[in-house]
Amino acid sequence: MSKKIGFVVNSFAGGGAERILGYVVNSIDRSRFSPFLCLLLSPEQSYELSGDVPVHVLEDSPLPFYLKAAAVGFSALAALPFLHSPSRCSEAFRHSRQVIEQLISASLGLKAIIDRERPAALVVFLQTSIVITLLTLIFFRQRLPVVCSDRILLSHELEGYRFPRLNRMLMRLLYRRIDVYLAVSEGVKQDMASQFGIPDTRMVTVYNGFDRRMVLERAGEPLSAGEQELFRRDGLVLITVGRLMEQKGHDDLIKAFALLRQSVSCRLILVGEGDRLDELRRLAAELGIADHVEFPGWTSNPFKLMAAADVFVLSSRYEGFPNVLLEAMALGKAVVSTDCPSGPFEILGGGRYGMLVPPGDHRALAEALHTICTDEAVRNDLQQRSRERAEDFSLERMVAAYEALLDSLSAGSAVLRSGRKDAA
Structure with missing residues (x-):
């Protein structure tokens, strides 16, 4: 029987990460895996999917009062490091509240999909989706294997954020929950080890393929x-x-x-x-x-x-x-x-x-x-x-690497200790 695998991403709009995800979802061996796609932030779809792939889009529903109150409390904590500057403190509070409420809403929607689909593992692309997914698994105490991939050099990407140090600290804490971090290059893999403390034994490099x-x-x-x-x-x-x-x-x-x-x-x-x-x-x-x-x-x-x-x-x-x-x-x-x-x-x-x-x-x-x-x-x-x-970077080689990784992960075995499945 094929294993159900959930693929999670912000949206399916135009972008390199989304295109790679589409290749994998469309090409993965259906005798071994049954994929579904979950769009966390936007229903937009720019790439075609096989007709047998269910697509779940989260609905934006209002939060109950107690969750809004929790968002206010967490936002106040996030603003504490900026008390020396009232303007920055206020900005940090507003920004944190907006982000936290969005995370909570998306987390509730993702939890409902996980309960309904009961996947053997999740594959999550891009930082926002990774954060939402990891928080969902932590809050609801779900021990579901998860593969995460930012598709970019995260340490450099965070430098463009409004509060890079705060985001870096959050990433270091959350990414400990990742079962396998999928790096798109050895450089990304080294960056995640040195900047975010992910052990080499929980990372694997899979180079992108192209059509x-x-x-x-x-x-x-x-x-x-x-x-x-x-x-x-x-x-x-x-x-x-x-x-x-x-x-x-x-x-x-x-x-x-x-x-x-x-x-x-x-x-x-x-x-x-x-x-x-x-x-x-x-x-x-x-x-x-x-x-x-x-x-x-x-x-x-x-x-x-x-x-x-x-x-x-x-x-x-x-x-x-x-x-x-x-x-x-x-x-x-x-x-x-x-x-x-x-x-x-x-x-x-x-x-x-x-x-x-x-x-x-x-x-x-x-x-x-x-x-x-x-x-x-x-x-x-x-x-x-x-x-x-x-010619070294074929779609077939990339998809085969994903399949081997998912076989290993969903079977509960150790991460590919050799660490690398690439096209070189």
């Missing part, structure tokens, strides 16, 4: 008239794909491109949306390269744009495991990436399959781009290496 067939098929779709305009001017075309946010380091990329333009005829396309769009446009104008930098926005098919470009660039300050690198490599693109924590170093084999530069160093990035743009032999060699390396 190579889908990427190649979609890359073959014709460009629209507007998209063709992006490639009609002279020179090589550099491209990056990702949300326009601080983490992605697009300001460093634009500065590097400005240096590159001094000696190389080329263009830069930044595919994506985000809150830094206006700032990045202004930076390009200030550097005198606005006519050579394009911001086409978000697209449901970035692969055909990537296929038409000459070089793919990743300028991130930190990652978890950037699948977009694999997708560019599958398309035979020569890639230049920051050696940010974490993921690029492991994907690119320390520089064997693409060029690595220090994060935050736009001059080093410009030098690497100059080499790859002006030395055709280097560029052709990296294109070939890219294709070969991308």
Whole structure:
């Protein structure tokens, strides 16, 4: 009889973590596992699911008085460290109350689903869902095996929060309840051990896979008239794909491109949306390269744009495991990436399959781009290496690693002590 496995995530909206979760849920062996999906915060679904996968969406229902009172009490405790600053104390109280009430409401809904479905184990993606799930299991004293995965370098991610120290302390306490922490790279695994105290014996690395067939098929779709305009001017075309946010380091990329333009005829396309769009446009104008930098926005098919470009660039300050690198490599693109924590170093084999530069160093990035743009032999060699390396990260290998982990966990056996199920 197949084991029922619950997959838990904030929503099924567009995103790399959600896409990977969809691959696993759709592909996992139905003779061994019966999956269901639980959306904790939003009913939005951007990815298709197999028809045999039940989807549970939590309803937003008002809390009873005694739980609201409990939220007020916990919020007051959370605000105590900020008593020296009345404004920060008040802000901490309001923020904590909002978060705690949301957690309690979601926890009650998740508890009802667990009682109804009675899964053999849970697989939880992304930090908010992890917190809600762990609190649910702790509060209701349910000893249900749980696999958790943040999909990002959590220590760096928390630095962008309003109260990073408070959140870090909460994570260290809660994550002790995790049976298996699933890291998307060895760098993430090391970060969770050093920053959050998770023992190595309770962590396993499973590299993301990607749908190579889908990427190649979609890359073959014709460009629209507007998209063709992006490639009609002279020179090589550099491209990056990702949300326009601080983490992605697009300001460093634009500065590097400005240096590159001094000696190389080329263009830069930044595919994506985000809150830094206006700032990045202004930076390009200030550097005198606005006519050579394009911001086409978000697209449901970035692969055909990537296929038409000459070089793919990743300028991130930190990652978890950037699948977009694999997708560019599958398309035979020569890639230049920051050696940010974490993921690029492991994907690119320390520089064997693409060029690595220090994060935050736009001059080093410009030098690497100059080499790859002006030395055709280097560029052709990296294109070939890219294709070969991308084949190591198949969906089948990733799903098999999840299946082995779930077999081990739901059977009550020890975590995979060897610690690693990857594609290298």
